[in-house]
Amino acid sequence: MMSEPTDKNGRLYYRWEWPLKATPEAFWPFFANTNRVNRDTGIFPVDELPLRSQDGGAGRRRLRFRLPLPITWVEEPFEWVAPYRYGVLRRYENGPLRTMEVLATISPQPAGGSTLVYETWVKPRNLLGWLAAPIALGIIAPQRFGAAVRKYDAVAALDAPPLLLKRPHRLVPGAEGRLNSMIEQLVAQGVAPHLLDRLVREIKEADDLVLAHLRPYALADQWGAPRRTVLELALAATRVGLLDFQWELLCPMCRGAADRVHNHLSDLSTSGHCTTCQIDFKADDEHAIELTFAPNPTIRPVERTEYCVAGPHQTPHIAVQQLLLPREARTVQPNLKLGRYRARTMGLSGSQQILVAEQGADSLELSLGAAGWEPETRTAVSHTRLELHNATAVPQLFILEEMAWSDQAITAAEVISLQRFRDLFTGEALQPGEQFSVGSLTVLFTDLRDSTRLYREIGDAPAFGLVRNHFDVLHDAIAEEEGAIVKTIGDAVMAVFRRPISAVRAMVKAQAILANPRDGERPLQLKAAVHAGPSIAVTLNERLDYFGTNINIAARLEKFSQGNDLILSDFVYSDPEVQAFIKDGSAPLQTKSFETQLKGFDDECFNLWRIVPE
Numbered sequence: 001m002m003s004e005p006t007d008k009n010g011r012l013y014y015r016w017e018w019p020l021k022a023t024p025e026a027f028w029p030f031f032a033n034t035n036r037v038n039r040d041t042g043i044f045p046v047d048e049l050p051l052r053s054q055d056g057g058a059g060r061r062r063l064r065f066r067l068p069l070p071i072t073w074v075e076e077p078f079e080w081v082a083p084y085r086y087g088v089l090r091r092y093e094n095g096p097l098r099t100m101e102v103l104a105t106i107s108p109q110p111a112g113g114s115t116l117v118y119e120t121w122v123k124p125r126n127l128l129g130w131l132a133a134p135i136a137l138g139i140i141a142p143q144r145f146g147a148a149v150r151k152y153d154a155v156a157a158l159d160a161p162p163l164l165l166k167r168p169h170r171l172v173p174g175a176e177g178r179l180n181s182m183i184e185q186l187v188a189q190g191v192a193p194h195l196l197d198r199l200v201r202e203i204k205e206a207d208d209l210v211l212a213h214l215r216p217y218a219l220a221d222q223w224g225a226p227r228r229t230v231l232e233l234a235l236a237a238t239r240v241g242l243l244d245f246q247w248e249l250l251c252p253m254c255r256g257a258a259d260r261v262h263n264h265l266s267d268l269s270t271s272g273h274c275t276t277c278q279i280d281f282k283a284d285d286e287h288a289i290e291l292t293f294a295p296n297p298t299i300r301p302v303e304r305t306e307y308c309v310a311g312p313h314q315t316p317h318i319a320v321q322q323l324l325l326p327r328e329a330r331t332v333q334p335n336l337k338l339g340r341y342r343a344r345t346m347g348l349s350g351s352q353q354i355l356v357a358e359q360g361a362d363s364l365e366l367s368l369g370a371a372g373w374e375p376e377t378r379t380a381v382s383h384t385r386l387e388l389h390n391a392t393a394v395p396q397l398f399i400l401e402e403m404a405w406s407d408q409a410i411t412a413a414e415v416i417s418l419q420r421f422r423d424l425f426t427g428e429a430l431q432p433g434e435q436f437s438v439g440s441l442t443v444l445f446t447d448l449r450d451s452t453r454l455y456r457e458i459g460d461a462p463a464f465g466l467v468r469n470h471f472d473v474l475h476d477a478i479a480e481e482e483g484a485i486v487k488t489i490g491d492a493v494m495a496v497f498r499r500p501i502s503a504v505r506a507m508v509k510a511q512a513i514l515a516n517p518r519d520g521e522r523p524l525q526l527k528a529a530v531h532a533g534p535s536i537a538v539t540l541n542e543r544l545d546y547f548g549t550n551i552n553i554a555a556r557l558e559k560f561s562q563g564n565d566l567i568l569s570d571f572v573y574s575d576p577e578v579q580a581f582i583k584d585g586s587a588p589l590q591t592k593s594f595e596t597q598l599k600g601f602d603d604e605c606f607n608l609w610r611i612v613p614e
Helices: 024-031 034-040 127-156 175-188 193-205 216-223 227-240 419-424 451-458 460-480 500-515 549-560 576-582
Strands: 002-004 012-020 046-049 061-065 072-075 079-081 085-092 097-108 114-124 243-250 257-262 271-274 279-282 289-295 318-324 329-332 339-345 352-368 378-390 396-402 436-448 484-489 492-497 526-540 543-547 565-569 589-598 601-613
Touching (some): 114 127, 257 271, 318 329, 352 396, 419 460, 436 451, 436 500, 436 549, 460 492, 460 500, 492 500
Parallel strands (some): 526 565
Antiparallel strands (some): 046 061, 097 114, 243 289, 339 352, 339 396, 436 526, 484 492
């Protein structure tokens, strides 16, 4: 550690340095989680206050420490270049300090590992500030930060996830008995005991910051288990009261949780406001609503205290965030993953598309001018040098963000299309009048051929039994392909899937089972049709349903099926996975195309495909 009395601006300066075993890429997720760092180093919890007119524009925040004599400040936007450095400037309204600026830099070392340098500049307001700063920042803080850094480095060097940073917590009185009863119920339902044991250990031992937003897919990746299996474990655990739902409405820009609702979709409004981006938005993207989990308070209450609300970890998809003054230029060199990015600012409309590939430019110049962004996509390599220029007359917060959403997130669009979710939570529905986008959805409609004649020939009771059995066959085939039955109408079924191939496989299997029943049972011919396209989720008749043009098209295709065949729209037929399945020699299928018009779409001719097993 090194300190100097003052710099040229009259600020006290402190510098701490630690050697790390971990690389910058491995250490970044731990130290860039400023919420965790502040808690682990003894920083007080904070509350966010409304910005005043004199506090500035988007990106700034007004915060207050939770103290008997609260200290309030305005925080400039965090600036960072992942995975190498981040910093922030705070301007205090009261208390012993006027300003504090911090900068953390992680530098790779030629022999391996890296070096962390943490620098702090403070400008005292009064005598108390001049006396307290050397004690707090010169003696106490480096000891606490050193302990946290060593703990993070030990885990990061093992390439282990943050979930391994355990902070054991006592369960509430009587929780052990309730927990044992829940475990027995889940085992009786067929839950894998070894995965249930892992979940219980997480609930008992994991950090509150992790448990407050449990992501089953992240747990599955950590445990080396199938993602769907762990998701269904979390759903079953919620049904017996071990976990709780959390439906989170995400801002489309910063992807932060603008609203968090426990337990029920019916409590969620699909209109939100993001205090960071200062925008109002609707859930018109399939990623807009995420489902996370947390322990039920009757087992373990989870602390939801905030220690930092705007660090790099809050928006991990943002690789670079820099605040540029008018006419200022700056060069940064992040470490980018392969994929698509966009550069944007909070003060200018539009964006610049950037493709990071194996081959591309090793230097890009991005000028933030009033003329807007270039329409063409720029191509760059992972370690490209970005030369940023703010050509405007006002400060601009420059953001470079990854376009792909996290694949560990479970969206509402995904989970409501799972049969297991609909079986366990039949009462989950949106508020009347609410709706949200589910993106591209595959829709299946089925019906039994000649069901009226079936009732007349064998009688109502036997025919009803066959129809019930046919529903069971469809339920199992659809659930096996990660789909869900939305509703039944007489002998007909409407079901949804996330991928076209799932619907095709499910129907080929179900039709084969129904056409070749066990000895003595009557064969049934199932008519089926599949279409896919963007749709929205709504509540109809007090249950989750779907609405939109593509739903209407799918409903009209089933009438062209003759039984034991499958009608596909041209969009579904052209899907690469469907094409591979059709051409697979182990299950040969005959295909035939035809054109037709659909009721309500008189000005359009549809190209359809009939699929029949050979």
